Amino acid sequence: MDRRPPLLSQRCWMTDGTDMCLGVPGEILEITGDDPFTRRARVSFAGVERDVCLAGVPDAAVGEYVIVHAGFALNRIDREEADEVFGYLRRIAELGQEELPE
Amino acid sequence: MKYVDEYRDREAAEGYSREIHRITTSPWSIMEVCGGQTHSIVRYGLDDMLPDLVTLIHGPGCPVCVTPIELIDTALDIASGPGVIFCSFGDMMRVPGSGGDLLSVKASGADVRMVYSPLDALAVARDNPDRETVFFAVGFETTAPVTAMAVKTAAAEGMGNFSMLVAHVLVPPALEAVLSSPSCRIQGFLAAGHVCTVMGYTEYEPIAEKYGVPIVVTGFEPLDILQGIHMCVSQLEEGGHRVTNQYTRSVSREGNPSAIALIREVFTTVDRKWRGLGTIPRSGLGFAAGFERFDAASRFGVSYRSVQEPPGCMAGRVLTGDIRPDQCPEFAGGCTPVHPMGAPMVSAEGACSAYYRYRRTRGDA
Numbered sequence: 077m078d079r080r081p082p083l084l085s086q087r088c089w090m091t092d093g094t095d096m097c098l099g100v101p102g103e104i105l106e107i108t109g110d111d112p113f114t115r116r117a118r119v120s121f122a123g124v125e126r127d128v129c130l131a132g133v134p135d136a137a138v139g140e141y142v143i144v145h146a147g148f149a150l151n152r153i154d155r156e157e158a159d160e161v162f163g164y165l166r167r168i169a170e171l172g173q174e175e176l177p178e
Numbered sequence: 179m180k181y182v183d184e185y186r187d188r189e190a191a192e193g194y195s196r197e198i199h200r201i202t203t204s205p206w207s208i209m210e211v212c213g214g215q216t217h218s219i220v221r222y223g224l225d226d227m228l229p230d231l232v233t234l235i236h237g238p239g240c241p242v243c244v245t246p247i248e249l250i251d252t253a254l255d256i257a258s259g260p261g262v263i264f265c266s267f268g269d270m271m272r273v274p275g276s277g278g279d280l281l282s283v284k285a286s287g288a289d290v291r292m293v294y295s296p297l298d299a300l301a302v303a304r305d306n307p308d309r310e311t312v313f314f315a316v317g318f319e320t321t322a323p324v325t326a327m328a329v330k331t332a333a334a335e336g337m338g339n340f341s342m343l344v345a346h347v348l349v350p351p352a353l354e355a356v357l358s359s360p361s362c363r364i365q366g367f368l369a370a371g372h373v374c375t376v377m378g379y380t381e382y383e384p385i386a387e388k389y390g391v392p393i394v395v396t397g398f399e400p401l402d403i404l405q406g407i408h409m410c411v412s413q414l415e416e417g418g419h420r421v422t423n424q425y426t427r428s429v430s431r432e433g434n435p436s437a438i439a440l441i442r443e444v445f446t447t448v449d450r451k452w453r454g455l456g457t458i459p460r461s462g463l464g465f466a467a468g469f470e471r472f473d474a475a476s477r478f479g480v481s482y483r484s485v486q487e488p489p490g491c492m493a494g495r496v497l498t499g500d501i502r503p504d505q506c507p508e509f510a511g512g513c514t515p516v517h518p519m520g521a522p523m524v525s526a527e528g529a530c531s532a533y534y535r536y537r538r539t540r541g542d543a
Binding site: 098103112121122131133143146147153162164165168 | 179180181182185190193194196197200214267294295296297298317320321323324327330371372375376398401402405408424426427428429434436437440
């Protein structure tokens with residue numbers, strides 16, 4: 077019997093927030109301050125908002141997505157690379173097709 | 179949730195599963211380093227989607243689990259002190275020291291508080307200027323920037339009532355320790371994506387070269403992990419041993435320079451004892467010159483005692499990938515999340531807790 081949970085099941089991100097290496101992607105809604113060391117943002121995680129320290133992402137702007145760990149933005153998400161997991165699959169699957177005998 | 183849900187697509191996951199089956203011709207053992215990855219693998223049954231030839235070995239990447247029992251006892255000593263407010267991540271609250279845990283110290287009257295961020299602990303210190311606030315800084319390179327940020331902020335504000343018990347550990351020295359073991363059977367690694375988001379992956383290149391193992395920087399969602407495994411197996415099949423990057427949406431080779439600069443300013447590398455792995459040279463972080471006054475261990479004058487691990491607990495062998503959690507005779511019997519014998523059963527990233535949550539009822543686990 078297949079006991080796997082559906083892949084699309086939602087994990088409760090905010091209550092798992094103490095997970096030590098967990099980084100959660102969120103959208104910057106608003107930025108407060110100009111000093112790169114003390115800049116803070118209001119970040120939305122699928123509607124749940126939190127105050128986040130931006131000292132690690134001095135260039136981050138409103139509308140961008142950041143990966144947040146323990147109230148600190150580790151990095152900005154590179155939008156152009158976001159679909160690479162599907163691009164890679166497409167390329168390796170095409171390679172497989174070419175290898176198949178006609 | 180954007181940048182989460184799309185990476186849990188079952189159809190794409192099955193596509194990856196097919197491609198991994200197609201390219202695998204020999205038996206391969208791959209270690210996923212991070213406990214967050216272990217939880218994804220066990221939760222989503224990703225190991226069941228792999229060919230029998232590919233074995234995943236769970237790594238030591240759970241910072242709570244590798245924190246030595248002596249340091250937990252030190253935390254309990256400090257937390258029990260008069261007037262102290264002791265702040266910790268929730269994961270650490272129920273990890274047993276040799277005489278109880280943080281929750282039992284709290285039950286005895288100590289002021290122990292669970293926080294989401296070291297910056298929240300800093301706010302507690304600000305709100306309680308007449309009391310000492312101590313933060314238990316546990317974590318890998320992922321957590322070190324925000325810990326450093328809290329210390330730097332406390333220094334900038336001239337706060338005298340804030341300190342930290344630092345238990346930070348570093349991944350690359352632990353990988354070398356695992357690889358140096360004569361019984362090591364690991365042929366490839368999935369490196370931890372968020373550690374590398376901060377640090378980049380240049381530190382892993384000499385390790386891949388020296389030990390002849392491919393290392394793939396990998397994310398945490400199901401499709402990330404399956405792609406990471408495909409990239410690792412395809413290198414193994416062709417005899418490669420390079421560092422490659424699956425988690426490109428977050429990780430660059432050089433990492434995040436602002437975050438690295440924060441860590442380097444506040445901390446310096448020190449030798450550190452790991453639970454299960456022993457003392458590993460230059461594998462932890464301690465305070466750099468100029469920030470020593472924030473060291474809680476010296477502020478409270480606590481000394482480390484040598485402590486024996488509880489008999490029966492095989493956490494050390496689980497942490498090095500020597501046995502699976504369910505191969506421990508105490509698993510789900512003498513050791514459960516309610517009455518844990520070792521940290522891997524407590525932590526949200528511990529391999530034992532992953533097996534307990536998702537595999538306990540399965541005949542094959």
